[in-house]
Amino acid sequence: MAAVIDAAVLNVAPGALDIEKLELDAPGPEEVLVRVINAGLCHSDLHEINGTFATTPPILLGHEASGVVEAVGSNVTGLRPGDHVVTCLSVFCGRCRYCTNGQLTLCENRDSLSHDRPRPRLRNAAGVPVRPTAGIGAFAQAMVVHQNALVAIPSEMPLATASILGCAVTTGLGAVFRSARVQPGSSVAVIGTGGIGTAAIQGAKIAGAAQVVAVDIVPEKLRAASRFGATHTVNAREADAVEAVRELTRGGADFTFEAVGSSRTVEQAFAMLGPGGLATVVGMVPDTAPISIKGSELYLQEKRLQGSFMGSNQFRVDVPRYIDLYLQGRLLLDEMVSQRVTLHGINDGFKAMSSGSATRVVADVGWL
Structure with a gap:
């Protein structure tokens, strides 16, 4: 069953993000519905907003995020409702020659994981499909993503801090x-x-x-x-x-x-x-x-x-290790977040990034 969510959509590039209602499809067999709590703002998002890198609007940006699993598809393993998770841009198929060689960031089938479904995950009020960047689209109250774009994290890890783990x-x-x-x-x-x-x-x-x-x-x-x-x-x-x-x-x-x-x-x-x-x-x-x-x-x-x-990562191994370093006080993550904004104030966060003064800006999208 589809849900209606608030999201920050790029409709014109270069331009600014528009807050609007989107219809979000239910998760497929290998997909997960995640309630987004926080989302990090990345320079790759900014590059698409200001037109430095070409994109095709309408698009829902945002790829590093933290949230809570709401529902899982019939073939999802290792994740269940209530789990705290973070997303990672380098979603992987797990079957191609690069994945089986441990080079997940070079996966040959990444695009197919978000495109091989009966209908688009997101549609705007006019019924036009809205593409989620990297199959994620984190600047929204909820997202449906392939299970291989997620890693579960311990509940003691603050979600606002965890949101920057998946990219920066x-x-x-x-x-x-x-x-x-x-x-x-x-x-x-x-x-x-x-x-x-x-x-x-x-x-x-x-x-x-x-x-x-x-x-x-x-x-x-x-x-x-x-x-x-x-x-x-x-x-x-x-x-x-x-x-x-x-x-x-x-x-x-x-x-x-x-x-x-x-x-x-x-x-x-x-x-x-x-x-x-x-x-x-x-x-x-x-x-x-x-x-x-x-x-x-x-x-x-x-x-x-x-x-x-993406640091040649193997994020399902790496992210838990980085969380251990954070919890031990050896990795400073709270200090990296230089500004917090709301979803409705997300354009202000990108202005701070453009000025060069921000280390990492995090959007507070939802609440536990």
């Missing part, structure tokens, strides 16, 4: 732990200290890096980076970031992480490396922005450049 935290920590495999005693530089960059800084500290250099252009965010584990900070507006990092790390960093999403910062991340170093690109770099690096540094200095989608 998993991406930043995973880039360090899984994609780059940062070694104890190594030197690390992180360009961009928003939600993902802050998680990467914490990951480098937990991994035992001897030096963690945070690079940004916002003084307040650099001060916060020190609280999250950065041993040094560089304001790229006041100094040559590449030279500063190379000097601090005595010839170049062992690992760098680009968490901004521009070709210039990718080039900087590569240039900051010492011989044999590894640069990991986490930010969403537009296809129209070419990246230029020196070929000689690849074959003479053995520098490496790689991408990392």
Whole structure:
């Protein structure tokens, strides 16, 4: 039986989100109905809102969220009504060659999991289908998602804090732990200290890096980076970031992480490396922005450049581990949430993100 919910829908891009009523379909055999409690605001959402990345409205954005299971389909296993859950963007089929090789973020059948159903999950008042981003669509009072987009979490984990686990935290920590495999005693530089960059800084500290250099252009965010584990900070507006990092790390960093999403910062991340170093690109770099690096540094200095989608995560294993670190006081998550907004005030949250002042904004969508 379909339900009517409030949701924040992008009807025009570039534009703003409109609060409107949507009809939400009942869950299918492998789907779960979740009452959304909190949803994190991500820069990938902002990129679609401001038109940096093309999208096809109407679309229901939002992909990192926490909530409570309301109902499950007939083939759902491991989840039941009342469970607290978080979503993850990298929903997986579990059957393709990448999934069976443990590379869930590269799943070949991800799109089919949300499209292979008799009718669209969401429709607006005019009866027009509304596409949920990544098959999730978290900026709403409820969502119907495939069971492989969810992981159950312990009830003692605060849901507002848990909402940022499914993207920002998993991406930043995973880039360090899984994609780059940062070694104890190594030197690390992180360009961009928003939600993902802050998680990467914490990951480098937990991994035992001897030096963690945070690079940004916002003084307040650099001060916060020190609280999250950065041993040094560089304001790229006041100094040559590449030279500063190379000097601090005595010839170049062992690992760098680009968490901004521009070709210039990718080039900087590569240039900051010492011989044999590894640069990991986490930010969403537009296809129209070419990246230029020196070929000689690849074959003479053995520098490496790689991408990392969602931190190469295995989120059903990773998220419980991150929650353990949080509950032990070793992973700071409450401090990463710089602003809370309501569903009706969600556009104000995106304005804060656009200003560059926010680490992570969380929307309070519902209540327990």
